[in-house]
Amino acid sequence: MKRSIIDIWVGTFVAVGFGGLLFLALKVGNLASFSTAETYQVQAKFANIGGLKVRAPIKSAGVVVGRVSNVTFDNESYEALVTFNVDAQYRFPRDTSAKILTSGLLGEQYVGLEAGGDGVMLKQGDRLRLTQSAVVLENLISQFLFNKAAEGKDSKDSKDGK
Amino acid sequence: MFAALRQGLADLGGGATAKVRRLGFAARFFVAILLHSGTAFRRFGLTIREIYFAGVLSMVIILVSGLFVGMVLGLQGFETLQRYGSGDALGVLVALSLVRELGPVIAGLLFASRAGSAITAEIGLMKATEQIAAMEMMAVDPIARVVAPRFWAGVISMPLLAALFSALGIFGGYLVGVKLIGVDEGAFWSQMQASVDVRNDILNGVIKSVVFGVAVTWIAVFEGYDAPPTAEGVSGATTRTVVTSSLAILALDFVLTALMFTGGNAK
Amino acid sequence: MATAPIVEIDKVSFGYDAARPVLHGVSLRIEPGSVVGIMGQSGCGKTTLLRIIAGWLKASAGNTRVLGESVRDLDSDGIYALRRKMGMLFQFGALFTDMTVFDNVAFQMREHTDLPPDLVHDLVMMKLEAVGLRGVAQRMPSELSGGMARRVALARAVALDPRLMLYDEPFTGLDPISLGVIARLIRTLNDSLGQTSIVVSHDVEECFAIVDYVYFVSAGRIVAEGTPDELRRSAEPFVSQFVQGEPDGPIPFHYPAPGYQADLAAPAENA
Numbered sequence: 001m002k003r004s005i006i007d008i009w010v011g012t013f014v015a016v017g018f019g020g021l022l023f024l025a026l027k028v029g030n031l032a033s034f035s036t037a038e039t040y041q042v043q044a045k046f047a048n049i050g051g052l053k054v055r056a057p058i059k060s061a062g063v064v065v066g067r068v069s070n071v072t073f074d075n076e077s078y079e080a081l082v083t084f085n086v087d088a089q090y091r092f093p094r095d096t097s098a099k100i101l102t103s104g105l106l107g108e109q110y111v112g113l114e115a116g117g118d119g120v121m122l123k124q125g126d127r128l129r130l131t132q133s134a135v136v137l138e139n140l141i142s143q144f145l146f147n148k149a150a151e152g153k154d155s156k157d158s159k160d161g162k
Numbered sequence: 163m164f165a166a167l168r169q170g171l172a173d174l175g176g177g178a179t180a181k182v183r184r185l186g187f188a189a190r191f192f193v194a195i196l197l198h199s200g201t202a203f204r205r206f207g208l209t210i211r212e213i214y215f216a217g218v219l220s221m222v223i224i225l226v227s228g229l230f231v232g233m234v235l236g237l238q239g240f241e242t243l244q245r246y247g248s249g250d251a252l253g254v255l256v257a258l259s260l261v262r263e264l265g266p267v268i269a270g271l272l273f274a275s276r277a278g279s280a281i282t283a284e285i286g287l288m289k290a291t292e293q294i295a296a297m298e299m300m301a302v303d304p305i306a307r308v309v310a311p312r313f314w315a316g317v318i319s320m321p322l323l324a325a326l327f328s329a330l331g332i333f334g335g336y337l338v339g340v341k342l343i344g345v346d347e348g349a350f351w352s353q354m355q356a357s358v359d360v361r362n363d364i365l366n367g368v369i370k371s372v373v374f375g376v377a378v379t380w381i382a383v384f385e386g387y388d389a390p391p392t393a394e395g396v397s398g399a400t401t402r403t404v405v406t407s408s409l410a411i412l413a414l415d416f417v418l419t420a421l422m423f424t425g426g427n428a429k
Numbered sequence: 430m431a432t433a434p435i436v437e438i439d440k441v442s443f444g445y446d447a448a449r450p451v452l453h454g455v456s457l458r459i460e461p462g463s464v465v466g467i468m469g470q471s472g473c474g475k476t477t478l479l480r481i482i483a484g485w486l487k488a489s490a491g492n493t494r495v496l497g498e499s500v501r502d503l504d505s506d507g508i509y510a511l512r513r514k515m516g517m518l519f520q521f522g523a524l525f526t527d528m529t530v531f532d533n534v535a536f537q538m539r540e541h542t543d544l545p546p547d548l549v550h551d552l553v554m555m556k557l558e559a560v561g562l563r564g565v566a567q568r569m570p571s572e573l574s575g576g577m578a579r580r581v582a583l584a585r586a587v588a589l590d591p592r593l594m595l596y597d598e599p600f601t602g603l604d605p606i607s608l609g610v611i612a613r614l615i616r617t618l619n620d621s622l623g624q625t626s627i628v629v630s631h632d633v634e635e636c637f638a639i640v641d642y643v644y645f646v647s648a649g650r651i652v653a654e655g656t657p658d659e660l661r662r663s664a665e666p667f668v669s670q671f672v673q674g675e676p677d678g679p680i681p682f683h684y685p686a687p688g689y690q691a692d693l694a695a696p697a698e699n700a
Contacts, residue, residue: 003207006214013218017322020329021368027351028257028332029360055362292523296582299483301512302540 038088039066040124044098044111045079050134052100052109058084060113065090068111084111086122093118097130109134188384195313195383198306208311209318216277216312216379217319221326223272228327231268232334235259239335240343252345253354256335261358261367262423265328267415270374273320274407278382281312282403285386286396294387309383316382320375321368328367366422373414378407433497434458435593435625436482441491443477451477452649454491464619464626466636468671469646470680475629478646479595482627483517484508496593513541516586517595521602522578524570530557530581531566537588556584560614576607580614587618594624600632608632612639633672637661645671647680 046052049071058066066086074081086092095116102109116130202209239255285308288294297304332354339345358364382403389399436459444450451474459465467475480486481493484500493500496514503511524533534553538544544552557563560580570578579599586594599611616639619626630636636643637657645653645660645668653660653668660668670678686692 006211009218010210010213013213013221013319014322016221017217017326020322020325021364023329024261024325024332024364025360028261028329028354029358029364288526291521291526292519293525295485296517296519296523296525298485299512299515299517300537300540300586301509302536303509307540 039085042084042122042126044082044128044131046131046133048133049080050109056110058111091121094120098128099132100134191384192380194305195310199310201306202310202314209314212311212315216315220276224323224327225330228330229334232331233338236335236338249345250349252339253350254357257332257354257358260328260331261363266324266367266370269324269327270411271408274378275404278378278403278407279400281382282386282400286389286399290391313379313383316379317375321371324371370418374411377410381407435461437494439492441488443488457644461625463641466640466643467629473646474649475646479629514591515593516591518583518586518599520598522582524582526570530568534585560584576603590622594626596628600630600635608635
């Protein structure tokens with residue numbers, strides 16, 4: 001096997017292989033998540049985070065603006081303390097509210113930010129005041145049953161002519 | 163009867179100690195390869211030649227298999243997803259299955275049976291025909307000159323082959339899903355891009371294929387070097403390479419998957 | 430004053446495991462410039478002796494000095510350095526099958542020296558010319574006959590003009606013409622390159638024609654030594670059985686087995 005032919009083939013192989021990797025990284029994967037953009041950290045406390053995981057997206061108006069970086073339990077207030085990394089290019093007012101939402105009916109959970117009206121913007125290390133916890137299915141069901149039971153009692157009362 | 167039982171147990175124990183001793187020898191061999199790898203890199207032409215024989219000549223089987231596996235994933239995946247009205251998620255299914263698991267694993271198995279067995283047979287035959295001994299007599303270290311270039315060629319080729327397998331597979335899934343069945347092209351790619359994470363999925367897949375490359379090539383060169391210098395010896399070694407490599411790939415796949423893809427959920 | 434022997438083996442013993450010793454207290458000397466034969470039956474230990482000289486096997490007892498160095502005291506770098514001064518011709522040539530004849534002969538030059546390609550080319554051609562095979566330089570080893578392959582291997586072994594040449598059964602399986610060629614090459618190269626050669630063989634005719642001195646090995650011991658003429662005239666039973674090629678003598682024809690009558694009378698094993 002002549003040396004030059006082998007070199008050509010090996011070069012082609014390596015080039016095609018790297019092309020495959022590049023294809024995977026760019027066309028198949030979510031390269032944005034690999035970006036090294038600047039972020040600033042913001043915290044929020046939730047009574048219940050449901051199934052929220054680290055690296056879950058932070059979305060505002062449906063657009064991904066950051067990622068959850070840490071989830072811990074605050075032993076003083078007995079609430080979950082979630083830390084977000086928000087993209088530096090997005091500024092939010094100080095009174096922005098954070099809700100834990102679910103994508104689709106049974107999908108993964110993410111944090112939705114709704115901008116407030118305050119003139120002062122959030123900066124590194126700030127804490128969001130307004131938060132809404134995740135909807136826990138069991139609580140929802142028991143609330144539904146409780147409402148149904150109360151409705152039934154009211155109509156019974158009214159029927160008994162009160 | 164007791165004598166037979168005792169003999170059986172003795173054989174079992176002897177067999178086990180023999181295997182452990184062999185494993186120890188294999189580990190020392192691995193360290194020797196790493197220590198003698200200088201030549202493989204200083205005279206990179208040697209390694210390039212081995213990349214040709216291990217990688218380039220495996221390309222055809224990898225590309226064709228990747229394409230077919232992707233196409234089958236497209237067909238079967240759509241079958242099941244459509245029952246839950248999630249036909250649009252076909253891209254996600256095909257891409258994640260390939261990039262995380264099927265790409266590294268199947269490419270690894272194919273590499274083991276094609277290139278691994280070839281390496282074992284080559285080194286085994288060189289030993290049987292005294293070429294290795296001749297090299298030693300001419301004061302050239304055979305581990306540096308023959309074994310190390312083949313080892314590094316395998317380690318370099320594996321991730322490239324796995325990436326090609328996954329890429330072709332996704333293309334195959336696209337052909338079947340979008341062109342043949344009629345899944346929406348935009349949904350196919352956009353859902354895929356939203357769900358496949360470069361760091362978690364693709365990078366982990368690459369790491370897996372590198373680990374498989376190390377394991378398969380190590381087993382291949384060791385079995386070749388350790389083969390008895392007879393026809394039966396070499397053929398037995400070649401078979402052992404394929405079997406042991408395949409088992410190693412599947413076992414390592416389990417370990418790596420457990421570490422990579424469920425570690426985050428342990429919270 | 431006698432010059433130092435190239436190889437000096439003093440009461441060397443060796444066994445692959447303690448229960449089966451292969452060599453018992455073997456002693457021999459190889460004088461510089463001579464061609465020495467080590468002869469004996471298959472399995473008597475002569476190849477093992479060659480491997481000990483080459484530093485492959487470590488003797489369990491005794492002293493082995495090659496080219497002035499004590500082989501057992503050398504580390505792997507030392508052994509490699511020693512082997513640069515030795516050459517070995519293997520029984521079936523052991524040419525590298527993935528390279529051409531030219532590349533095979535050029536192997537040592539390319540690995541151990543920095544000679545420019547032109548010089549390497551000329552040297553390879555000279556070596557191939559010496560063995561008469563300059564015309565097959567671009568062929569692959571698989572295209573050569575056995576005799577030709579062995580001659581190429583010889584050219585490869587002497588590529589860097591080693592001081593000591595070891596020949597492991599160089600006459601095995603060759604036709605009469607090739608036999609004569611190899612034998613003549615061994616002697617001529619030894620004399621013209623100023624080498625010392627050790628030939629391990631059991632071919633009495635060819636060996637006696639070219640060697641200066643012979644050691645006979647049987648069951649791991651030296652049983653006789655001398656010049657070819659002395660040994661041809663020797664009355665020693667083993668030597669005369671070997672030299673004349675008699676089927677029975679000190680080396681018996683029958684491998685030890687239980688009584689003949691008993692074996693015939695024993696019932697046949699069930700199929």
